[in-house]
Structure formats: C-alpha cells, structure tokens
Amino acid sequence: MGGSGESGNKDGLVVDDTPPFTEDGIFNCIDHDNLTRCWQVHVPDNLDPNATVPLIIDMHGYASNSIEHRKLSSFDDIADEVGAIVVYPDGVAGYNMQWDIEENQAWNSGWCCAHSTRDKIDDVGFIERVVNISLGMYNVDEDRVYASGWSNGCSMSQRLAMESSHIFAAVGCMAFYLITEPVDGYSPIPVMEVHGFLDNVVLYESTVLSVPFNEELWTNTEAYDTGAIENMVEWGGHNNCSGPLETYELNALYTIQGYDGCENDASVRLMTIYAAQHNPYEKDFEDDTLIGSTFLGTQGLVMSSHIVWDFISQYSKEVVLEE
Secondary structure, eight states, rough: TTOOOOOOETTTTTEEEOOOSSETTTEEEEETTTTTEEEEEEEEEEOOOOOEEEEEEEOOTTTTTTTHHHHHHHHHHHHEEEOOOEEOOOEEESSSSSSOOOEEEEEEOOOOSHHHHTTTTHHHHHHHHHHHEEEHHOEEEEEEEEEHHHHHHHHHHHHHHHHHHOOOOOEEEEEEOOOOOOTTTTOOEEEEEEEEEEESOOOOSEEEEGGGGGHHHTTTTTGGTHHHHHHHHHHHHTTTTOOOEEEEOSSSSSEEEEOOOOGGGOOOOEHHHHHHHHOOOEEEESSSSGGGGGGGOOOTTSSSHHHHHHHHHTTSSSOOOOO
C-alpha cells in the first residue's frame, strides 16, 4: 500500500511508522515544488542494520531514467561489495522542442538540460530532500554522502558539489562538466570526472553539442567553452589547489590527472579513457532504442565506477582521509 504506515505504542509514546513518502511499486515519491518526484533505493540484503553506511546518489542522463541507469552504472554491485545504500532519483519529464514527439527526463544542472532548465526545476532542493529522507529512514553516515551520475546526471552531480557542499563529502561522475556559476557558500569538496576521449555527445574539448538543449544559450559564447581539461582546471581553482597538475596513473587504457594540495584536502581528478565515447561505464547502455544501442561501454576493460568509488570513498565530511 502506497504511503501506508502503522502507529504503535512504545513506552507509552505513540510512534508513527508512516514513511515521509508514498510508495508506487519500486518507487518512493514525494510532492516537491508542485511536482511528483520519485526515486528508487538499493539496500543490500547483507547490510548490517547496526552499522552506519555510506549513501550514494546516482543520477541518470538526459532522456534516460532511474531504471535504465541502475542497470548501467554498477553501483548496485559496488554497494553489495562495500556495504552502502544507493538512491537512483528521476528527473522531470518534459519536451525540449515543440516538435519533440515524446517527453524525456532531464535535470536542471545549470544551462542544461532542456525543459528542466527552461522551467527552473528545483532539482537541487529535490535531491537534498531525498538525502534528508534517506538519513531518517536508514542507518546512513551523514558524513559519507556522495553523488554520481552520467552525462546530464554528471553535470547535476557537479552542481550539487558546488551548491550542496555542506551535504556531500565528494562527487565522482561520468561525461559532463560543471555548467553553473560558482556560489559564495561553496566549501571545497573532492571532485572527479570521467570522460571518454572519443565522446561524440559531450565532446572532450567543448560543450558545443550540448548547447541545442537550451535555445537561450545558442548565442552565448561562454556555453561553448568548457571541455574536460578546462573543467578539471576550473575545479582546481574552485578548490584553491596549490599543487601542480599531476599525472597519477598512466596506462594503455586511461590516464588520471588532477590536483592535490587543495583547501579541505579537496583533490580534483580527471580520468580520460582513450577509446571510450559517451558511455565510459563498463557495461553497454540498454534502452531498446537504436540510439541507445550505440552507447557501448568499455566491456569491462576499464571498471570506471569502481575507480570513481575508490576515489570518493576516501573522503568524509568529518575526516578527510589521505590517499
């Protein structure tokens, strides 16, 4: 029964067990900003209920959804391995252009994407509410809340890094950049972005192919500038990194570069996968469409989600661990 709960009596006190959301099959849903917003949760079967665990918010890309993304990102597997809870939220569905024949889900991650940006959807507020609900429902370590995502979900992750740095311990995501303005209240946190060098959707060197998703940006030259290297350098600036640009790993498949010596020990990393296109995950993207079938993963040659997890899981809001 969606949203049902029971009230009991414990030590003379009335206890309301009703969850702060309604249940719709596999989804939990709330009303937020006059919209119904939903998400899925993965709780490993072997999770110790007495141990506090990390929380990962993992967000789908434009025109995808939480079901497809959950199959793609491997964070269910990681959660089972390390003992963590994963939340897969859904963006708001809508039309980008008037000639679109179907609605697509998107995140308002700055100047992208589509209707979510045009309608100024409060995705930051929604995700923050989901985190708060999760902290109340599960035995989550509030100092170890992380964000990840793909494409539009990656730019949303980086917006959360910037605007919700008081909540997130670190962010690591795939195939997009920070495309919103810095905020005064930002307190540096570690950020990692993974990008395929051959990405044909969000180009490695520029965001030019993403601009059509917001017609207001068509004549704004700044919207064309950001690429993977510039994004890394800009995060180095946001995090007040004093160390030089370093290469941490170099092999036949990928390079990891970035900065240490940052405020709050908030290191910055860019992982470049040489032969990857827009999907840098180990798995292929499967959405039963012709376009989706072209988003091939690394076939397990590069375990990118595990590498991201190894990076972000070092960090806590309470104690920043050494690499």
